[in-house]
Amino acid sequence: MTRAVPNILSIAGSDPSGGAGIQADLKAISANGGYAMAALTGLTVQNTRGVREVQMLPPAFVAAQVEAVFDDVPVDAVKLGMLGDPQVVEAVAAVLAARRPPVTVLDPVMVAKGGHRLLAPEAEAAMRTLLPLADVLTPNLPEAAVLLGAPEIVSEAEMSATARALLALGPRAVLLKGGHLPGDRPSPDLLAWEGGELLLEGPRIVTRNAHGAGCTLSSALATQLALTAGDLPEAARRAKAYVAAAMQAADGLDAGGGHGPLDHFFALRG
Template sequence: MKPFPVATALTIAGSDSGGGAGIQADLRTFSFHRVHGTSAVTAITAQNTRGVTRVDLLPPESVTAQVDAVASDMRVDAVKVGMLAQRPLIEAVADQLARVSLGPIVVDPVMVSRAGSQLIDNEAVEALRSRMLPLAAILTPNRHEAKLLAGMDIQTLEDMREAARRIHALGSRVVLVKGGGMPGALRGTDVWFDGTRMETLSVAPVDTPNTHGTGCTLSAAIAARLALGAPPLEAVRLAKEYVTSALRYPLAVGHGNGPIGHFFPLIHD
């Protein structure tokens, strides 16, 4: 049979042994969107629905070799960048992405958890700010990451808009400040800013504790839509719809905060 042409996306991120986030979530998200998923693993984590017990970082040379292997053989229509935990790795990947011709880059700046715990040291934060953000076609910080990047507290919708303006000045073409961690009625409201157009994107929040992997999934879904040729704002809107649907059908696995249902049409009766 004649091979079937398909868009291709690359995820550069950490592995989640529990399968809810990281490259596992990214690859499932790509597959849902009928996009061929490729990967460069940056870290191996031992984790499940209850937490992370160990993190082993791969050498920068190993990560860039994975990217080279993919990019030298396939057309990469979009890239999702996730967990880059240390400055040397951030610099190596940034140098490579600036050098290699790939599709638009979606950066999920994995710096601070939704609960507010900083996940990487200050040197890595500065490297992300100076080296990775200018490469991003779309940057997707959560509330606490936006607070760190913008240097301001974020409590209101206008705070989110001002943070988006400040972060955009750091070089990303589009900034999407995510509101999943916002209080009250702002939960589920994101702010989009491309330097000219400011949009407020809202969906009805889904009441479930099983939200593991939502940030990874959103950025991967945006990358998948970009790989398929969607304009940036449409890609974000469609990605938000996908994540909201997946949140409505979380998976009953483990004894903690479980993953969302990436393949919800297959399990929905």
């Protein structure tokens, strides 16, 4: 059954400045037509200029939050963001393996835009154990390189082979984000699944307001997958279009002096 307002659970860390993490997820899910829920994995001390400190929550407490939601609310999709350390990764994986939500979108958050690591190096192997539980994996090019233990690719021509290598690790689909490709060409994302590939072209938007773009895309994608009954190409198109519009509209925001946030609710402002 496709719910008119699907229930979407984000399992991720917090950004007190509101641009990324749980805060961005809640905004993106709501703006895309879902009912947003959140289970916190960790707290950060950060603003638009960078991350100062990260404090992870106890793994059992993280799992208990997720279990409490599943015990009461029919969950139509789960979005996974910052998981931080191997114990939290393992705790979340155990709950998802038991609960089997209809849709799981995994954004392998590893490094903040300012360069601060959000995934401990020892958690990288644990993260790979989550991949078979993911319906869609949404890495950027640096994250793809870490997951594969390979050099970061630098051309669009290499994206297909990279996406196929990621699929071999277990996710049912990969949305490989091409925003880190060098140069000023359009910013392509490659959607790949067992049966095919779809290149999603898009303009390269020159803006400082890109903080939380990956969080926003994965949350929008989870919501759109629930709304479209799992139509992967259509959900990916809608999610990418939403992020581009939210990024373009963000020039009207005055929110910090560093990497600014997207304008998640641009549609409300006409």
